[in-house]
Amino acid sequence: MNKHLVGIGISALLLTACGSDGSSTDVTPPPANLPAKVMGTVTQVSADHQQITVNGYKINIANADIRYQQQPLDAKAIQVGMRLDLVNQGQQAKTVAVDPALVGEISAINQNNITVNGIQLAVVSASQYKKGDWVAVNGYPTAVGKWQVESINLFPNFAIAEIEGRVTGLDPVAQQFRLGSALIDYANAELEGQLAEGAWVEVEGQQDGAVFKAHEVDVEDASDVPTFNEMELEGTVTWVNQDKSQFELNSRTRLYVTEQTQFEDGNRSNLLEGKRLEVDIQSTAQGLWAKEVDFESSDAGGPLPDLGNKFELEGRATLDSNNQLQINGFTFIIDARTQFDDGLTLATLDQKWLQIEGVELADGQWLVKEIDLEQQSNELELTGKVSQNSLWGYHASDASLATFDGKWVNVECQFDGMQIHSCRIDD
Numbered sequence: 001m002n003k004h005l006v007g008i009g010i011s012a013l014l015l016t017a018c019g020s021d022g023s024s025t026d027v028t029p030p031p032a033n034l035p036a037k038v039m040g041t042v043t044q045v046s047a048d049h050q051q052i053t054v055n056g057y058k059i060n061i062a063n064a065d066i067r068y069q070q071q072p073l074d075a076k077a078i079q080v081g082m083r084l085d086l087v088n089q090g091q092q093a094k095t096v097a098v099d100p101a102l103v104g105e106i107s108a109i110n111q112n113n114i115t116v117n118g119i120q121l122a123v124v125s126a127s128q129y130k131k132g133d134w135v136a137v138n139g140y141p142t143a144v145g146k147w148q149v150e151s152i153n154l155f156p157n158f159a160i161a162e163i164e165g166r167v168t169g170l171d172p173v174a175q176q177f178r179l180g181s182a183l184i185d186y187a188n189a190e191l192e193g194q195l196a197e198g199a200w201v202e203v204e205g206q207q208d209g210a211v212f213k214a215h216e217v218d219v220e221d222a223s224d225v226p227t228f229n230e231m232e233l234e235g236t237v238t239w240v241n242q243d244k245s246q247f248e249l250n251s252r253t254r255l256y257v258t259e260q261t262q263f264e265d266g267n268r269s270n271l272l273e274g275k276r277l278e279v280d281i282q283s284t285a286q287g288l289w290a291k292e293v294d295f296e297s298s299d300a301g302g303p304l305p306d307l308g309n310k311f312e313l314e315g316r317a318t319l320d321s322n323n324q325l326q327i328n329g330f331t332f333i334i335d336a337r338t339q340f341d342d343g344l345t346l347a348t349l350d351q352k353w354l355q356i357e358g359v360e361l362a363d364g365q366w367l368v369k370e371i372d373l374e375q376q377s378n379e380l381e382l383t384g385k386v387s388q389n390s391l392w393g394y395h396a397s398d399a400s401l402a403t404f405d406g407k408w409v410n411v412e413c414q415f416d417g418m419q420i421h422s423c424r425i426d427d
Helices: none
Strands: 009-010 013-016 017-021 025-027 037-045 050-052 057-060 065-068 083-089 092-098 103-111 113-116 121-124 134-141 147-154 161-173 176-179 182-185 190-192 202-209 212-217 231-240 247-248 253-255 262-264 278-284 288-297 308-318 325-327 331-334 353-360 366-373 379-384 408-415 420-425
Touching: 009 161, 037 057, 050 083, 057 092, 103 202, 121 147, 134 231, 161 182, 325 353, 331 366
Parallel strands: 037 231, 065 092, 182 212, 190 212, 253 288, 262 288
Antiparallel strands: 013 017, 037 050, 037 083, 050 057, 083 092, 103 113, 103 134, 103 161, 113 121, 134 147, 161 176, 161 202, 176 182, 202 212, 231 247, 231 278, 247 253, 278 288, 308 325, 308 353, 308 379, 325 331, 353 366, 379 408, 408 420
16 A cells, blocks of 8 residues: 655666776666555645545546546536545556545535435535535535535536445335435336445435435445455444454445554554544455555544444344344344344354344444354453443443443453352443
8 A cells, every 4th residue: 555656776886898987877666556456535636636535645637538427527516525436557547436425416404414315414604605505525425414514516417326334124015125324215216236224335316305206226235345356445433343354434434454454653552433444455355355454644643434333242042033133121123234144144053152243223222243152151341332331231230330320331241150240430
């Protein structure tokens, strides 16, 4: 992920038959080639609109094919803050695809919010916008039901609105689902992929009153790893598992970390929610491997997005008649993006001792991100909200949880098979 070219001075010693005559020549190495694929945010645009900076790379776009969907764009349409997918050849961009998370017409404005495609977006000041403006939004939906907006750019009206996010409330009979607060009607849409609760989709269509009428629904295939192979991806960490072996960028892309992962300007322990990263990705049979992780300095001192409460627990699992996972009387959501480890499947969970990790959703439900098979032991690590000296249905036989009542904590406790005791904060 070396973005800086270093000139190397080489001294050449020339010997002649009459003796030695010393002279030196500076040899400049050829410019390094760009990564084959880059996905990131534009941070600079040259005055002549022929060069942009994305993920720290200065990229020539003078002869690139620039498009949004199938619509050709002039280089002057590229603005600071836009998210782009670039395919490069040598030291120049070959294709540039504008890839916003949300495109549409502003339907409502108040002092600190604008509404696009039925979704309310927080802005510092809405005075620069007016109803009827078309905008492209770079950002992502969070688990708490809000959008984290990174930039909003005025955009041409191509009569193609777009929205992406996690499917909830899927109703195959009514042919509707929700993406956050947006209600999507896909009755007349062309479907690419299999719709499922929790699937990540990109939807094109038009806002029609309170409903977004979809023309096309593209379901992201988590197994389509060649798309990301050898890509450099920029984004914000929106979830990390307990041992920092997996993380998500922009609520969407799941990556895994190994001992061979290289870190720049940080280390594995710095993988935290809210961090801005640039990641070199390599596709493997296991999924998307974070080959190299570069911590950006741009997030220093900024407010962290609200990404919801993380939870973790162990326990004996049961599946109810609707295939919902339950542990100690608590019900947990398993969706299309839940990661099953250790050879587990939904069909094999019943009566297994499991460790689960996930996040609390806006409606108070518990979404499972990862499931591991565990051996029951005399120690439990639990993350959640303490209530009446209990945590996730495990009652403390001593007062070690009493001081945390009503608080969200991460604790290690001793376990006798029925109750917990000697709980302490896990640092």
